[in-house]
Amino acid sequence: MSEAQGLERLSLNVWTTKKWTLAEAVAGCVEQGVPGIGLWRDKVAEHGLEAAAKLVREAGLTVTSLCRGGFFTSPDAAADNRAAIDECVTLGTDVLVLVVGGLHRGSKDLPAARAAVLDGIAELAPYADSRGVKLAIEPLHPMFCADRAVVSTLGQALDIAEEVERRTGCRSVGACVDTYHIWWDPQVFEQIERAGAAGRIHAFQACDFLIPIPADALLGRGHVGDGVIDIASFARAVRAAGYAGFTEVEIFNQEIWDTPGEQTLRTVIDRHTQLLTEL
Amino acid sequence: MSEAQGLERLSLNVWTTKKWTLAEAVAGCVEQGVPGIGLWRDKVAEHGLEAAAKLVREAGLTVTSLCRGGFFTSPDAAADNRAAIDECVTLGTDVLVLVVGGLHRGSKDLPAARAAVLDGIAELAPYADSRGVKLAIEPLHPMFCADRAVVSTLGQALDIAEEVERRTGCRSVGACVDTYHIWWDPQVFEQIERAGAAGRIHAFQACDFLIPIPADALLGRGHVGDGVIDIASFARAVRAAGYAGFTEVEIFNQEIWDTPGEQTLRTVIDRHTQLLTEL
Numbered sequence: 084m085s086e087a088q089g090l091e092r093l094s095l096n097v098w099t100t101k102k103w104t105l106a107e108a109v110a111g112c113v114e115q116g117v118p119g120i121g122l123w124r125d126k127v128a129e130h131g132l133e134a135a136a137k138l139v140r141e142a143g144l145t146v147t148s149l150c151r152g153g154f155f156t157s158p159d160a161a162a163d164n165r166a167a168i169d170e171c172v173t174l175g176t177d178v179l180v181l182v183v184g185g186l187h188r189g190s191k192d193l194p195a196a197r198a199a200v201l202d203g204i205a206e207l208a209p210y211a212d213s214r215g216v217k218l219a220i221e222p223l224h225p226m227f228c229a230d231r232a233v234v235s236t237l238g239q240a241l242d243i244a245e246e247v248e249r250r251t252g253c254r255s256v257g258a259c260v261d262t263y264h265i266w267w268d269p270q271v272f273e274q275i276e277r278a279g280a281a282g283r284i285h286a287f288q289a290c291d292f293l294i295p296i297p298a299d300a301l302l303g304r305g306h307v308g309d310g311v312i313d314i315a316s317f318a319r320a321v322r323a324a325g326y327a328g329f330t331e332v333e334i335f336n337q338e339i340w341d342t343p344g345e346q347t348l349r350t351v352i353d354r355h356t357q358l359l360t361e362l
Numbered sequence: 363m364s365e366a367q368g369l370e371r372l373s374l375n376v377w378t379t380k381k382w383t384l385a386e387a388v389a390g391c392v393e394q395g396v397p398g399i400g401l402w403r404d405k406v407a408e409h410g411l412e413a414a415a416k417l418v419r420e421a422g423l424t425v426t427s428l429c430r431g432g433f434f435t436s437p438d439a440a441a442d443n444r445a446a447i448d449e450c451v452t453l454g455t456d457v458l459v460l461v462v463g464g465l466h467r468g469s470k471d472l473p474a475a476r477a478a479v480l481d482g483i484a485e486l487a488p489y490a491d492s493r494g495v496k497l498a499i500e501p502l503h504p505m506f507c508a509d510r511a512v513v514s515t516l517g518q519a520l521d522i523a524e525e526v527e528r529r530t531g532c533r534s535v536g537a538c539v540d541t542y543h544i545w546w547d548p549q550v551f552e553q554i555e556r557a558g559a560a561g562r563i564h565a566f567q568a569c570d571f572l573i574p575i576p577a578d579a580l581l582g583r584g585h586v587g588d589g590v591i592d593i594a595s596f597a598r599a600v601r602a603a604g605y606a607g608f609t610e611v612e613i614f615n616q617e618i619w620d621t622p623g624e625q626t627l628r629t630v631i632d633r634h635t636q637l638l639t640e641l
Contacts, residue, residue, distance in 0.1 A: 186590060191590055191591060191592040192592065193545070193546070193592065197548070224504060224505070225503060225504050225505070225546040225547070226503070226504070226505045226575060226579075228545075228546035228590075229546075229571065229573050229590035230573055230574075235546050235547070235548060236548060238548075239548045242548075266472070266507075267472070267504040267507035267508075267514050268504070268514070269476070269514060269515060269517075269518045269521075292508065294508050294509055295509075295579070296505060296575070296579040297577075298576075298577035300505075300574070300575045300579065311465060311470055311508040312470060313470040313471065313472065
């Protein structure tokens with residue numbers, strides 16, 4: 084398989100090359116032959132929404148997802164999430180990644196936070212459906228349960244998706260499968276199968292889990308192959324479950340952020356080619 | 363309820379007062395009216411096994427557990443685990459806590475590590491049974507999956523316990539329920555119920571989860587009440603599930619370790635009285 088063929092479904096999430104502007108990231112992808120790009124709202128806003136949409140469209144890139152909506156346990160989440168859905172439409176992507184939020188401020192009531200997340204997604208789903216946008220609930224690693232996401236497993240995300248469908252009839256809710264967050268889960272492969280069978284794998288993000296965990300626990304992600312995860316087994320699993328979309332590489336890591344974007348993207352491509360294309 | 367009554371089922375794990383010798387910890391418990399003590403093999407070895415057994419026996423303390431056996435993915439685990447069981451018998455406790463170990467060295471094969479853990483416990487269980495010692499598998503927080511414990515949830519620990527019983531007929535395998543490690547699990551309360559119904563809650567350890575996670579992720583534990591966990595809900599759940607044993611307080615935290623042991627134990631007692639005795 085030639086490298087060019089192998090890159091057909093590769094996407095660069097713009098936070099992987101954090102110091103690049105959106106324009107630089109788009110140019111980098113075009114230059115190195117990466118056809119997909121995962122966007123974040125902050126970088127889009129810096130560039131201007133309409134201009135960003137034009138930029139990626141004219142570059143011929145596929146926008147594989149927009150990060151992020153969610154934070155349903157915060158005030159004003161509803162309006163902000165509707166805006167995020169509108170941004171998806173403008174940017175030409177049908178996937179909004181949801182980081183659902185942690186405990187309510189000052190609260191230790193985890194069941195209440197989880198109920199609020201379910202309610203928030205059920206409230207949002209009809210609007211997403213009406214705009215043709217799929218909601219990809221991203222289970223985050225349990226170390227982020229209190230402050231970022233009370234959805235900690237893929238099974239839990241799918242339970243929410245099914246309950247939202249029961250309540251609203253909306254079928255657009257699914258999950259973002261990110262290897263870093265869910266690799267440890269004893270039920271993960273059966274849940275990937277379940278998600279695929281229901282057409283609920285809306286995004287697949289790949290990065291590795293580094294040990295030891297760094298002082299800022301958010302930044303312990305590494306290039307594919309540099310950590311403890313058998314990432315190829317996840318790429319095979321999502322394909323086998325029927326996922327035909329992109330592999331988006333999203334890495335939070337200070338050392339990688341301090342590396343020139345061109346070099347980081349080259350490494351992303353090399354690892355993808357070496358480890359994830361010949362499955 | 364008087365404080366004395368409330369302390370009837372309180373146990374100090376000796377790592378909570380890490381700088382105390384075993385003799386100091388025993389004296390501290392007697393002085394402050396704490397009837398239980400959770401031991402670690404390193405502190406027992408420092409004091410001498412037979413002398414340690416005599417010390418706690420003469421002090422009238424209940425040894426609520428011995429930490430720890432396990433590490434089934436390391437060479438020589440089998441012999442060491444049999445020795446740990448013998449130490450339990452000498453010390454007069456019937457609970458050995460198992461931290462099962464992480465990935466095999468240099469491997470990313472998580473299913474293989476989990477299979478090795480199952481095999482190792484199945485191999486150990488008949489000896490534990492013959493000596494009257496219960497094996498308490500401790501699911502560790504998923505952040506420790508790669509390097510310390512590939513058992514990440516209570517449900518997974520119970521699956522292992524049931525499979526070991528199928529293979530060997532031994533009913534002695536169960537779990538150590540530690541709030542710090544499993545509080546985030548969406549299935550945790552149904553699994554506590556399952557564990558209790560099967561008589562498989564062998565230990566209950568309480569400490570809190572602090573955020574942000576400190577630079578050394580192992581040390582992000584706090585006194586009951588200082589973190590994000592609704593610990594009372596777990597104390598109620600294990601009681602409702604039929605657990606009649608002690609609440610053992612085990613905290614890894616540099617600041618607490620730097621505090622005089624008397625003061626730490628006083629805080630342990632105060633929190634227990636305030637938050638966990640009137641359920």
